[in-house]
Amino acid sequence: QVHLVQSGAEVKKPGASVKVSCKTSGYNFTTYAIHWVRQAPGHRLEWMGTINTDNGNTRYSRKFQGRVTITRDTSATTAYMELSTLRSEDTAVYYCARNVLTTIFWFFDLWGRGSLVTVSS
Amino acid sequence: DIVMTQSPDSLAVSLGERATINCKSSQSILYSSNNKNYLAWYQQKPGQPPKLLIYWASTRESGVPDRFSGSGSGTDFTLTISSLQAEDVAVYYCQQYYITPPTFGQGTNLDIK
Numbered sequence: 012q013v014h015l016v017q018s019g020a021e022v023k024k025p026g027a028s029v030k031v032s033c034k035t036s037g038y039n040f041t042t043y044a045i046h047w048v049r050q051a052p053g054h055r056l057e058w059m060g061t062i063n064t065d066n067g068n069t070r071y072s073r074k075f076q077g078r079v080t081i082t083r084d085t086s087a088t089t090a091y092m093e094l095s096t097l098r099s100e101d102t103a104v105y106y107c108a109r110n111v112l113t114t115i116f117w118f119f120d121l122w123g124r125g126s127l128v129t130v131s132s
Numbered sequence: 133d134i135v136m137t138q139s140p141d142s143l144a145v146s147l148g149e150r151a152t153i154n155c156k157s158s159q160s161i162l163y164s165s166n167n168k169n170y171l172a173w174y175q176q177k178p179g180q181p182p183k184l185l186i187y188w189a190s191t192r193e194s195g196v197p198d199r200f201s202g203s204g205s206g207t208d209f210t211l212t213i214s215s216l217q218a219e220d221v222a223v224y225y226c227q228q229y230y231i232t233p234p235t236f237g238q239g240t241n242l243d244i245k
Contacts, residue, residue, distance in 0.1 A: 056182070056225060056236040072233045106181055117229045118172040120193065122181035 013037035015107050015123035022129045028095040031126045033107030040088035041065040044110040046119060047081060047092040051103035061110070061117070062090060097130045104128075134158050134228050138237035144245040151213040153240045155226035160206045163230065170230035173202055173211045176239075177222045185224075186211065218244065 018032040033045060046061040060071035062081040069081050080093045090107055105126045108119035135158040145151040161170045169189035174182035184193045186202040189209055199214045213220055221244060226237040 055238045056227075058233045058235065070232070108181075111187070116170070116187075117232070117234045118184065118187050118227060119182075120184050122183070124181055 013121060015109060015121055017105075017107060017123040017126045020127040020129070022131065023097050025098055025130055025132055027097050027130075028093060029097060029128050030091055030093040031105050031107075031128070033090045033092075033123050035088045035090070035109070040083075041085060043112065044114050045081075045083070045090040046108045046110060046117070047079075048106045048108055048119075048122075049103040050106070050125075051100070054103075056106075059092065059094075059105075063114070064090065094128075097128075099130050102128065102130045133233060134161065134231060134235050136226055136228055136235050136237040138224075138226060138240050140240060141238065142241040142243070144243045145213075145216045146245045147218065148215050149245075151216050151220070151242055153211040153224050153242070155204075155209045155211070155237050157207045157209075157228055157230075161228045161230035162206050169205055169209070170228055171202075171204075171209050172227045172229065173200075174225045174227065175220075175222045176225065182225060213242075216242075216244070 014036045016034045021029050023029050041064045044061050044063050047059040049057050059075050060081050062069045064083050078095050083090045107123040109121040111120045137156045139154045171189040173186040175185050176182045185196050190202040201212050203210050223239045223241050225239050
């Protein structure tokens, strides 16, 4: 059975950083890219960035460039998303999502259940 | 970035009736070299992550019931549920993957009338 299991909810203060994990199982980790998509209350789904799980290459949305870092640990079959300098507008559910097998087409056939990050003083 | 706009924002349909959701992209997402529209549809039920329903605008993902169908080309697309079932209550999103960044519509909330 294929799974993406994300880390639990976090509460952070403004200015802090958060690191969310996405543990994968049931498939060859390095065959599929992982993306991070967030959903803030009342907002649409928003793509943040992606990582090639084979070579570690990343690509980020211009909106988050400089604040987001996506990494992976191939031995742990886990991807990570770290967002720094948090502000209240970063309060959202953060999803990891698996890219379909053909890596040049960025749509997503499997999603984690999401990690709620709340930014509050 | 390509802006995806869905209509309506919310929709209530009787059980067994047809539901139609529209999605419009701010530029064409039809790639002329392969004649494919770079559009996907997702279903998100309360408390769950999105689930891929359709890609290439009209190809159903494995396991998706055939009452779900996608159509359209260029900038205008439609998701149709031919006979609404109770389990179809959800928010539906379109997404373009023609250019980076991939972008989503604002969502359409589908409920039972």
